[in-house]
Amino acid sequence: xxxxxxxxxxxxxxxxxxxxxxxxxxxxxxxxxxxxxxxxxxxxxxxxxxxxxxxxxxxxxxxxxxxxxxxxxxxxxxxxxxxxxxxxxxxxxxxxxxxxxxxxxxxxxxxxxxxxxxxxxxxxxxxxxxxxxxxxxxxxxxxxxxxxxxxxxxxxxxxxxxxxxxxxxxxxxxxxxxxxxxxxxxxxxxxxxxxxxxxxxxxxxxxxxxxxxxxxxxxxxxxxxxxxxxxxxxxxxxx
Amino acid sequence: xxxxxxxxxxxxxxxxxxxxxxxxxxxxxxxxxxxxxxxxxxxxxxxxxxxxxxxxxxxxxxxxxxxxxxxxxxxxxxxxxxxxxxxxxxxxxxxxxxxxxxxxxxxxxxxxxxxxxxxxxxxxxx
Numbered sequence: 001x002x003x004x005x006x007x008x009x010x011x012x013x014x015x016x017x018x019x020x021x022x023x024x025x026x027x028x029x030x031x032x033x034x035x036x037x038x039x040x041x042x043x044x045x046x047x048x049x050x051x052x053x054x055x056x057x058x059x060x061x062x063x064x065x066x067x068x069x070x071x072x073x074x075x076x077x078x079x080x081x082x083x084x085x086x087x088x089x090x091x092x093x094x095x096x097x098x099x100x101x102x103x104x105x106x107x108x109x110x111x112x113x114x115x116x117x118x119x120x121x122x123x124x125x126x127x128x129x130x131x132x133x134x135x136x137x138x139x140x141x142x143x144x145x146x147x148x149x150x151x152x153x154x155x156x157x158x159x160x161x162x163x164x165x166x167x168x169x170x171x172x173x174x175x176x177x178x179x180x181x182x183x184x185x186x187x188x189x190x191x192x193x194x195x196x197x198x199x200x201x202x203x204x205x206x207x208x209x210x211x212x213x214x215x216x217x218x219x220x221x222x223x224x225x226x227x228x229x230x231x232x233x234x235x236x237x238x239x
Numbered sequence: 240x241x242x243x244x245x246x247x248x249x250x251x252x253x254x255x256x257x258x259x260x261x262x263x264x265x266x267x268x269x270x271x272x273x274x275x276x277x278x279x280x281x282x283x284x285x286x287x288x289x290x291x292x293x294x295x296x297x298x299x300x301x302x303x304x305x306x307x308x309x310x311x312x313x314x315x316x317x318x319x320x321x322x323x324x325x326x327x328x329x330x331x332x333x334x335x336x337x338x339x340x341x342x343x344x345x346x347x348x349x350x351x352x353x354x355x356x357x358x359x360x361x362x363x364x365x
Contacts, residue, residue, distance in 0.1 A: 063313030109340025191340030
């Protein structure tokens with residue numbers, strides 16, 4: 001019998017262990033999600049993140065080591081974004097018909113996301129680079145980080161805020177819009193894509209394909225609009 | 240499956256090159272998405288070819304956010320100082336943005352007559 005420490009030191013170096021752990025943690029999260037009857041609070045991303053964070057803490061593994069393995073999963077974000085072309089193509093007739101509602105909801109949702117975040121944070125005494133890091137948090141991570149750098153924010157803080165926004169948006173969207181009695185899948189999907197980017201879009205796809213397609217469009221359009229709105233809003237409401 | 244992956248990666252690659260060459264505000268994968276939609280319009284057979292694998296990939300879109308999500312824990316000290324205020328801003332603005340966005344969409348769809356009876360949530364949907 002080899003010393004288990006030797007096996008551990010081998011595993012701790014390569015990508016195999018943390019790649020496997022990421023997939024298994026996600027499957028556990030997805031199983032919880034299904035077991036609760038697809039309740040939005042049992043968000044598979046949130047459950048997987050908590051499980052992996054616990055595991056990293058218990059084994060004393062740092063994030064850089066974890067990411068060596070997990071980068072293969074992370075890489076798939078790009079191809080998955082390209083893949084959103086198919087539901088968009090499938091829903092094109094629907095999308096053409098909804099041009100005006102989409103444009104109006106994009107402007108309203110995007111401006112609300114940026115301005116209300118800045119006003120609430122300012123009311124609680126946040127200012128400077130932290131405020132600038134918060135401004136683009138509703139848009140997809142690579143765009144948000146680019147915007148934050150341009151307006152004087154901290155990219156890593158922005159990345160964390162973007163993910164938390166996505167997870168929270170994905171959890172709240174179903175009960176919130178049920179309470180507001182909004183039944184149009186297009187409106188439900190589009191608004192969560194604008195407010196909570198790809199994680200909101202992932203949630204929308206779990207529920208309805210039309211909602212998912214509109215969510216993907218909302219995410220894409222808001223990536224462009226936030227690049228324009230965030231610097232303006234920061235100048236006007238950033239104090 | 241491999242040919243679909245090759246198609247998707249090629250579009251991402253072309254999108255990345257265009258985005259960087261023209262210094263667009265859009266990230267490469269979003270440019271690749273737009274190009275792939277245009278290709279599907281011109282050649283519907285492409286859409287049929289990539290359908291199975293692509294929809295399978297999108298079924299598990301959540302998975303791909305997990306590694307970055309674990310990064311929040313790595314940067315928890317960043318959130319320690321202003322954590323409560325940032326969380327309140329994040330929660331408040333996300334609730335408002337979803338509510339306002341969905342309400343405006345539904346209201347404008349009614350005014351402009353672009354409602355879609357087939358895209359309504361039924362009483363038994365999640």
